[in-house]
Amino acid sequence: MEPAVHLRAAVSLLGRFPALAGVDLDVARGEIVLLQGPNGAGKTTLLRTLAGLVPVVSGTAVVLGHDLCVDRRTVRRHVGLLGHATMLYDELTVEDNVRFWGRAAGAGADDAEAAMAALGLAGRLRHVPVVRLSTGQRRRAAIAVLAARRPELWLLDEPHAGLDAEARDTVDGLVRGAAAAGATVVVASHELERSHGLAERVVTIAGGVVQAAEVQATEVQASDVEATDVQAARPVEGATRVP
């Protein structure tokens, strides 16, 4: 089966800076992959590139069968991105936001209800304007929006940030449920202990290139993360290494 994500020597620029400097990455459909790496490694840019928000200037980039070098708009309808921003309208209630973004993606009212219920927002909180929510509640509302859209590819940037333990478990359950239903998930996180338990595979990115490290998460869980047998880096032909 065609992979959900297929990148070869993919280069993306932020201004003139090659934030992705020749990335090789394959993600199978239904797989959960953890992206790890230091700050500025290119994790967020990689997620935004996969979402079709950042153009690929060279190399190959095919997401859900859409060639991003040719057309990066069509894929967006099938992608859900949870970024650092919540992407919510402050003046609208939680319910308004979830319903609006869900309907925009062609989802029904049932999807919105299910998403709010899953994130614990179906009660009193559904009628509260987003501007009056706490940081964690806003994050839950943003995740509810993403879930209501029922995307084929979930792109999660620090999904556990700002959440309490219960909400983190809820998010992990949602992600596993989505993957079990056939969706593909790419998670970027610094919270390695929790994310390793979630992901089936770990990809390390640094300096805008995939350094290596595609290890089974189960192996990682069983041993110290730093002691795992990380595969040697695969240098990308023609890639520019970010200093």
Added chain:
Amino acid sequence: MFRDALLVAGKDLRIERRSRVALNQVAPFAVLVLILFAFALDPDSGVLDKATPGLFWVAVLLCGLLAIQRSFALEAADGNRDALRLSGLAPGGIFLGKAAAVALQLLVLEVVLGLGVILLYGSHVSGWPLVIATCLVATAGIAGAGTLYGVLAAGLRVRETLLPLLLLPVLAPVLIGSTRAFEAARDGNPGQGWPWVGLLALFAVVYTLFGALGFGSLLEDS
């Protein structure tokens, strides 16, 4: 595309209903502008009466600027522009929806301004069909061009100051046409006003078409 337009217009109007920015800030601003004009131009000299159509439309343009800036400030907050790009909504639908929401708010403001002109300036309105048609097509033009230039300026750090510089010269034909049409209605010569309505309609159609077709590219680049 029209489903998307309805969705976006409904969202923008719901935000306005909850925030009441147009009602509590833009409408009082509009009335304040009328009062300042009255202070500046002595009502007894007759200048105010002569200038009333132009003053009305200058006030409408200033309110339009505020409504358009507000419309795109919503999308600039908290990554909402990225969310719009990812939403799957047709760009033309987003344009039409945002323009429709701005137009509806402007029409309400024009009613407020019209009442203000009648009450504050003692103006008499005649030629109602011409007045209503002028309001409708001029508002469509302001909303269409404003939404197009609004998204153009939206991605820039200096958007608050740049938008008036970009938009007001473009809207000069609307100001001229609508003022002339109102003058014709006031003077009891509606026949002289309808050609201006035609010009305004052409302006509205051109900018609505350009907007519906070009909004996607501008949203990408902003």
